[in-house]
Amino acid sequence: MKRIILTIFVLFFLIYSGTIYYHVNKPLPKGLSIEGPVHYVENVELLTDITYKNSENKRSLQHEILQTMLRDIQYAEKFIVIDMFLFNKDTNKDQAYPPLVEELTEALLRKKQERPSISIVFLTDKINTVYHSYPSEELNRLKNNGVKVIETDVRKLRDSNPLYSAFWRMFGQWVKNSGNGHLPNLLAKGAPKVTTLSYLELLNVKANHRKLLITDQAAIISSGNIHNASGYHSNVAFRVQGNIMNDLLKSEESAARLNEQINLPRITKQVERQTNIKIQLLTEGKIGKHVLEEIKNTNKQDSIWIGILYLADRKVIEELKAAAERKVQIYLMLDPNQNSFGNKKSGLPNIPVVAELRKAKAAKYIHIKWYNTGKEQYHPKIFLVDRGKENTIISGSANITRRNLYDFNLETAVKIIAQKDTKVVKETKGYFHKLWTNEGAQFTKDVDTQSKLPLFRYIIYRLQRLSWFTTY
Known part of the structure; x- marks a missing residue:
């Protein structure tokens, strides 16, 4: 009996350690971890969100990232691609935040209504529903109005929390989450409750953490989420134009293909001249x-x-x-x-x-x-x-x-x-x-x-x- 127990333990240890090693070192999906070609451009625009205390010790805001994104969405003609880690309005009940999510959602729906032929693709992370514990009203509205919404499948990425993730991959990932949560939502007290399985998946601590907007006019690479509870955060972003936009679109296409085969549009390649x-x-x-x-x-x-x-x-x-x-x-x-x-x-x-x-x-x-x-x-x-x-x-x-x-x-x-x-x-x-x-x-x-x-x-x-x- 002791020999059987020892054999089982050794087999478990080998499988467990092998799972850790493979999922920390496995090849990344195609199109990830890239350094694009170097491009010459005439200008790059710095955008800042600065929150600070004024002379009366009150919170003051100098925020321009979201407003620039909304402007670019307004002037988009052919396509909009958004990749946003946090996109939800879940907050603590005793706190008030700017309605960033509602503003962006309405801007996208208005653009789709004004220009039905425009292609809009929205990539995000499953954290916004705490791994399908409850539905997202905004994401569902976007889906129902012709926006392609992709909640990125990060299981194909390497494991950043391998001691836990090996157990999850061996035993937990096969169980389907049915929603109907009953546990407190640690991300926001005012948010819906979550399931046990959602917490177990959350402990893998891996994410689509990107934050960017690409239209046929320009691209904005940001540090800030479109997320109500992040509405007062200080952030920076850079707005770029030119051929790097195709590099960004190709990269986003690779992220989208973690879920499904999809082809994102491209802009017409531009002739570059040497600049500063x-x-x-x-x-x-x-x-x-x-x-x-x-x-x-x-x-x-x-x-x-x-x-x-x-x-x-x-x-x-x-x-x-x-x-x-x-x-x-x-x-x-x-x-x-x-x-x-x-x-x-x-x-x-x-x-x-x-x-x-x-x-x-x-x-x-x-x-x-x-x-x-x-x-x-x-x-x-x-x-x-x-x-x-x-x-x-x-x-x-x-x-x-x-x-x-x-x-x-x-x-x-x-x-x-x-x-x-x-x-x-x-x-x-x-x-x-x-x-x-x-x-x-x-x-x-x-x-x-x-x-x-x-x-x-x-x-x-x-x-x-x-x-x-x-x-x-």
Whole structure:
């Protein structure tokens, strides 16, 4: 009997460990994790959403990303492709947020009514129904009015939480979710209840995390979700035109084909002439590759600016330390990770990471500030290397975390290489300078005000790093 039990245990261990290894290292579906060709363009437009406290300590907004998206939808003639991670109006009952979801939904329906022949494809993540625990009113309205809605099948992606996902793949993924939830919705107290199976699927912590809009006129690559509870978040986006739009459409087609065979439209290829601005599409793991390369290629004449929700990836952290030792000036503007959609957070991962960087060998070259958040988040994902004459910007949906940078989530970013006198570089530097120096308002504050972490939370942080069982 003992021999039988031992044999079963050994077989289970082999299958379990083999499942972990394969789904962490398996080939990615075709068309994912790409670095597109480099294109020359005349202009790239920076869009910002900035939430801050004014002189009367009241929340003020300078938001332009959604309004620009709505304008581009209005002027679209042939097609609209949207890929949006969060797209729901679920909020806590005691909180009020801007109706972003309703505004975008109405804009799409109005466009479809005005121009019935226009092709509209909307990709999103299953998180918006908490893995089919309940229906989405907005997504159903879009479907019923001729919009192609695709809830991305992320099971074909690699597993970012392998110790758990191996069990899920062996036992849980075969069970069909029937809805009719009875458990509290942890994402929003005012949202419908969810099923046990939905929570079990949620624990895989993998997503289509992209945030972008493409029309036949332009493309917007954003850090912000169209999500009511995110309505006050600070974000950045870049609006681009030209041949890179076909790279984006091809990439979105690959994401859509995780579910079904589909052909997305293309724009007419344009003749490019050499300009002072080069742009390139990066997705999934190629974002991490380029961020690391840009940090490695800095020297003491350069500076690095990062505005980010989560800074947690060990490779990037170690490269930042090494850059500081080369006397590169590093400026980090971080969310304090204290709030998420009106709910309190633990301060992970940024508080322990900041504590570590402040103790680094060359800490005097690492300058850090918290964004002065209220109940919103400082949500950008923007990286700038200032090399004097030529500057590099990488921005999009990806936080600086293992999950976002190394082929686990679906992510999209744009890389911009431009001369210092170009409008996009001046505006990006101006954005950082304004927030860093508190020009006109108290945008940022010193790290000392929010840098303490209880011991038990630090232990949790270390365990999460070891096990990969984390949301960042």
